[in-house]
Amino acid sequence: MMSADKSKLLIVEDDAGLQAQLKWAYPDFDVIIAGDRAAALTALRAEEPAVVTLDLGLPPDPDGTSEGFAVLDEIIALKPDTKVIVASGHGARESALQAIAKGAYDFYQKPVDIEALGLIVRRAFELHRIEEENRRLAVRSGDDNRVLGRMITGAPEMVKVARTIERVANTNVSVMLLGASGTGKELLARGLHDASDRSQGAFVAINCAAIPENLLESELFGHEKGAFTGAVKTTEGKIEQAHGGTLFLDEVGDIPLPLQVKLLRFLQERVIERIGSRKSIAVDTRIVCATHQDLEAMIGDGRFREDLFYRLAEIVVKIPGLADRPGDAALLAKAFLARFAREMNPKVKGFSADALASIDAWHWPGNVRELENRVKRAVIMADDKLIHAHDLDLSGDDAEDAQALNLKSAREAADRRVIRHALARSEGNISSTAKLLGISRPTLYDLLKQYEMQA
Secondary structure, three states, X not given: OOOOOOOEEEEXXXXXHHHHHHHHHOOOOEEEEEOOHHHHHHHHHHHOOOEEEEEOOOOOOOOOOHHHHHHHHHHHHHOOOOEEEEEEOOOHHHHHHHXXXXXXXXXXXXXXXXXXXXXXXXXXXXXXXHHHHXXXXXXXXXXOOEEOOOEEOOOHHHHHHHHHHHHHOOOOOOEEEXXXXXXXXXXXXXXXXXXXXXXXXXXXXXEOOOOOHHHHHHHHHOEOOOOOOOOOOOEOOHHHHOOOOEEEEEOHHHOOHHHHHHHHHHHHHOXXXXXXXXXXXXXXXXXXXXEOOOHHHHHHOOOOXXXXXXXXXXXXXXXXXXXXXXXXXXHHHHHHHHHHHHHHOOOOOEEOHHHHHHHHHXXXXXXXXXXXXXXXXXXXXXXXXXXXXXXXXXXXXXXXXXXXXXXXXXXXXXXXXXXXXXXXXXXXXXXXXXXXXOOOHHHHHHHHHHOOOOO
């Protein structure tokens, strides 16, 4: 029988001797042992441990990492808040980067140092406890739902993205943000910069798709006076301007192949040459890039260099679309309305119920940028104190989907999702929300209390 007072630690390890050693080393935790993928996932579903230590070398691939990474992927998919600490003696740096990119909390190399691993495990439990407490406090206090200082969200899907960015902010690895147009890639890149030890340096952004190919090299690397017609003075490029800070390359897939070679040289050697000069200039700039394109397909077609991809994508962060962030559309719409009304039409005070229902139901193909533009136009054109559905020119419904850990969490996930939608449509009004849900007010209050949600 496991103690209800002890935190649960799942150890996924196929070596029987090391299993016993690790179990003995953690008497203050409820230790659960699993020797393969099936046992690990069964334990994860049944016990829902906060922390997992995972040996990447599991049968049937004990000398490699494929089975371990498969287990890691399933853990993160089933229970994203789990702190997974991975271990391997196979290609330590490459495995570490890949594991963190996939969502692992930390990494250690075999042979195991019990004391060092113990510190990592205890730190993971403490971080998990703090994150849980922060989530509870944010819900109870009606926090403004900001992550990374700037981004407004109440969706766990986006909070996970923010936590990943915070995790890698103070490293020097290159980060690639993958997401559809309008999902907030530049905002996340700026958040990464602000959370890093480069925050006092410059944040410089450039959209590679918006600059003609013949000008892009000069924009990035600068030029010397007289290097070409119209070069009337020596000019620093964006890479130099971001020295000591961060350069955000948006739509990096649009960089032409000849310029990709020059960018790769900078990433390898950390020096640049301005156009018209042979002098090498050392530059300390961190690169964060983004694209909505399929770079792997472009590599296959010969339109993007594979070696550059791996230099730029040491950590890959996938950003969900607005339609995959339940409740965020209404949350962001209110923030946009408050700003635009203050700037352009102070008589507008809020959204009507039908407008909120339309916002919540729309599939948002243009993501946050589309939402911002629709709200801005509606505020400017509004004749009433409230924005109505017809002002936003929206129609249609969204299909819902959910991924669950087990029956209990499936019910909870579904309840939370539907309640968030109903609250968004009702502007937090309990009676209206209960009516939409087809339940009584006392039942709704019980659910809000059970799930620690706030109207």
